Amino acid sequence: MRILIIEDDKEAASYLVKAFREAGHVADHAADGLDGYALAEEGDYDVLVVDRMLPKLDGLSLIRSLREQRVETPVLILSALGQVDDRVKGLRAGGDDYLPKPYAFSELLARVEVLSRRRASTPTTEPTVYRIADLELDRLSHRVTRSGQEIVLQPREFRLLEYLMKNANQVVTRTMLLEHVWDYHFDPQTNVIDVHVSRLRAKIDKGFDKPLIHTIRGAGYMVRVGQEGDEE
């Protein structure tokens, strides 16, 4: 995956470039808004990570200009500005996701990976049925089966599983779950999300050999076929 980081703070930028490379991605860096704009327009990037406050051309104007030029690369906005209305402004300008500073890199990585995948699948190509191993989720009939057996889920549990399966094989953080399943953007300080996931897990994985919902330590959750806890 090719990532362009547009960030004027040299230290933060080099930390991000290094961290993304270690995670197996290609990362470029632009130090101001104009350079970033030029690179984003020419280069074939999967995701842009844009700081909101940039010299020469601020982050939101940069995103707006790119969208006007029909550059539809997913954008994640990083902002040192607080909450509430800043997120709305960022998304209105054409950003796809928003992460307030300071953040954990694991959170940023998870979000960037989800964004890059979104690029490949537009709503029309999104399948109506998600399948992982013997688990099936039908988005139209709201039915979930495992090995042909129907599993009854509460509406919220269904949405939770739907989001996890949509992003199968990718790390999904707790804040991402709170955002997409409950539509709240605050930091879930207690383990509210964990409890919901473990309830879902009890319904999906209990009585089956291969667990599908995995906890990724220090990051979040992932739905995939594989051994529990083999990745950190």
Next chain:
Amino acid sequence: MNASMSALGKLVRTTAFKLSLAYLLIFTIFAFVGLGYVAWNAQRLLTNQFVSTIESEINSLSDQYRFGGLRRLVNIVERRSRAPGAMLYLVTTEAGERVAGNVGALPPGVIGRTGQFETLYNRTDETEARPDMAIVRVYLLPGGFRLLVGRDIEESRRLQEVIYRAFGYSLLFIVVLGCVGGWFITRRVLKRVDDMTEITRHIMAGDLGGRLTIAGTGDELDRLAQNLNDMLDRMGELMRGMQEVSDNIAHDLKTPLTRLRNKADEALRTASTPDELKSALEATIEESDNLIRIFNALLMIARLEAGNARDALADFDAAEAVRDVAELYDALAEEAGVSLDVSVEDDLPIHGSRELLGQAMANLLDNALKYGASTGAPQAISVSAQRNGGEVRIVVADRGPGIPEAERGRVLERFVRLETARSRPGFGLGLSLAAAVARLHGGSLLLEDNEPGLRVVLALPLKAIELPQAPLQSAA
């Protein structure tokens, strides 16, 4: 010299001085016009009266001459001349030789003129040489004789003088009184303004306890001083609040920062295996995350209190928001063996931020789960949202030990945690944030006794029913 010059300059520049000067000018002009009109009118009236008296006297005397000849005229003139308070009479020949009358010396050539005019004269019975002023008329009688009838106007001239003198004195009086009065008022006002300036300078220099003196007259300066004092009180309050917050922040951030530093330091000194180093690093990251959380919460409270989030407000259904958060915490409560009873009335439209209300509710439920446990009784939390008049009351109640009444105001402040809560994780910002969210919505956060337990009430105004736009001051 210089100081007194600058003091004078200051006096001249004051509003009071300028006002005094303007009034003084206006009153002087009024007095001038008024008195001038009176003097002029009195003069005119007297003169008219004299003229008509002289006219009728001449008519009557010339009639006597016509009927009785010179002899009769001389007799009448002599008689009238001797009467007390007599007018002035003189009969002369054509050449100007005196025949009868009480007028002695006249300036040369006067008797040769005819018509009405003013002249100096001397009476025949007067010995002193000082001539007086008179208004006279000379009439040419048939036969070449001349008749002069006149009236002494020395008296009226004196009256005029008196009027003019009064005029001058009163002008002088007005000017002096105006100047002195204006000076006194100006000085009094100036002194109070100077005092105020002096005190404010002291306050600016750092003496924040200083207050302006109120004279007790209830005038505009008093009102100004009162307002300034109120402003100073409010500023003092804000500054104390800021001081407190920064002290608390310093304290509450120093603790985790020190812990972070010590952990890193200890790992550097004692850890020998990669595993030990790794776990030490993980612990430091966890500590930093806590610090970030505290910062975020503080920033959020600060922004809410500054009213920065007002733009992000929209209409939404509080009932749904409360249900959503309750549902979010339902699993956690169940896990902890706590029953969570939810009773929410339908359709509670409010104007605000669903996001912030959600966060406030999450904080309240967090608290209820954390502190709502009591020994013995099974734990239970109830969440309700009800319409109550023009507001919606969202209540989160637990059956725990509650908060003593004396502490209820204090726990809403930032970083305040009860002694009994110190052993549990938390920063003491949850209730402060919820209270700030309530204030942002134009509502309030109340802590009540659940007997036993704590009842937290979020009272938020319901969205007003759209009324046709009416001007606010229409009641007047």
